[in-house]
Amino acid sequence: MTDGTLAGVELAPTHPDAAWHRDLTAEGPEGDEALARLRTTLLQATLHQVWRLRDQLPGAGSGDLEDLAEQAANDALLAVLRQLETFEGRSRFTTWVWKFGVLHAGVAVRRQAWRHREVALADSLPLTDATPTPASVLEAGELRRAVELAIQRDLTPHQRVVALALLVEGVPIDVLAERTGSTRNALYKTLHDARRRIRASLTAAGLLDSPTPRSPR
Known part of the structure; x- marks a missing residue:
């Protein structure tokens, strides 16, 4: 492996942007060749990203990483x-495609890293330590207790489970979506709503400043 890629990957040939859509929707050999070019481009992206994230898979060898990149591609x-049909031409087609490869490679690495790890869907935070501390730490402790109270009192059970898994346990969102049968978008929405409720609770308790209203233009 060199320069962030795995050996043996042939670079995708250059191809005019305007021809990609036409060729990918064509029948016969022309369409097959376009699919091969597309997959080569995607494999470059997934190999690059898997290699970049290899530290998350400490026991994986080059063959394992290559297999993971192939699946992601x-x-x-x-x-x-x-x-x-959603490609609008705001960037080069290959740039647009590359993002798909990077995204799916990242998802594949995170899923593999969490494959044998249990996702504990807790509905409460551990108790805080009430040991006396210096003033600055006391303030942090006060904020933590307020956050705990907001989580327990102001969030729905589903919001509480999602917020704790993503914010406290550090579960990747795609892993949580897979384990709970949800989607990334649904979990993002739940987390957004949970954060909004927590912020409102902390603001009401005087621990956060109220948002400054925008002046009319």
């Missing part, structure tokens, strides 16, 4: 084809 290929 296959998933990314299907995603690109599903969303092909």
Whole structure:
């Protein structure tokens, strides 16, 4: 492995942006060649990202990383084809495609890293330590207790479980989506609502300043 890629990957040939959509929707050999070019581009992206995130998989060898990148490239290929009609030409087609590869490779690495780890869906935080501390630490302790109270009192059970898993336990959002049968977007929405409720609670307790209203233009 060198320069952030795995050896043996042939670079995708350059191809005019305007021709990508036409060729990918073509029948016969022309369409097959376009799919091969697309997958080569995606594999470059997934190999790059898997290699960049390899520290998250300490026991994985080069073969394991390459297999993971291959799987991610296959998933990314299907995603690109599903969303092909959404490409608006605001960037180069290969740049747009590369993002799919990077995203799916990141998801694959995180899922693999958490494969044998249990996701504890807790509904409460551990008790805080009430040992006397210096003033600055006391203030931090007061804020922590207020956050705990807001989590227990102001969040719905579902919001509480999602917030604790993502913010406290550090569970990757795609892993949590897979384990709970939800989606990334649904979890992002739940987390956004939970943060809004917590902030409102801390503001009401005088621990956060109220948002400054925007002056009319």
